[in-house]
Amino acid sequence: MSDIYLSYSHRDAARVAPVAAELRKLGLSVWMDQEIQAGAHWMEEIERALHESPLLVLCLTPDYVASSWANVEIGVAISRSRSDAARVVPVLFRPTIVPMLLQSKMYIDARELTPRLLAEKINAIARQTDP
Numbered sequence: 001m002s003d004i005y006l007s008y009s010h011r012d013a014a015r016v017a018p019v020a021a022e023l024r025k026l027g028l029s030v031w032m033d034q035e036i037q038a039g040a041h042w043m044e045e046i047e048r049a050l051h052e053s054p055l056l057v058l059c060l061t062p063d064y065v066a067s068s069w070a071n072v073e074i075g076v077a078i079s080r081s082r083s084d085a086a087r088v089v090p091v092l093f094r095p096t097i098v099p100m101l102l103q104s105k106m107y108i109d110a111r112e113l114t115p116r117l118l119a120e121k122i123n124a125i126a127r128q129t130d131p
Helices: 010-025 042-052 062-066 068-082 115-126
Strands: 004-007 055-060 087-092
Touching: 004 010, 004 042, 004 068, 010 055, 010 062, 010 115, 042 068, 055 062, 055 068, 055 115, 062 068, 068 087, 087 115
Parallel strands: 004 055, 055 087
Antiparallel strands: none
């Protein structure tokens, strides 16, 4: 089980990957779908990680919000959050319309943060004990 599940659009991978690297430097395990091995059942791998990680970070951009798969992940994240099984942290990477399911959640505005500063903010949330 990873400490953090990063949900993002592949079009935003260049912006998200450095944040994952910084989180790892801070001692957190991070799950990204780029780590799925060839031959693995990718949907099962995603589902397992999405249901096991205690912190779900949703990387909001226009590409992410437009993705039907991201909307599935948002639904699972909110469901887990409502049952206190996980903490959900939306992160605004680029200006976009925040999906209705996330509008009641406070988000981190990362538009002008370095990967290190964003990782430190996420780390502080991850280190809190209750989901």
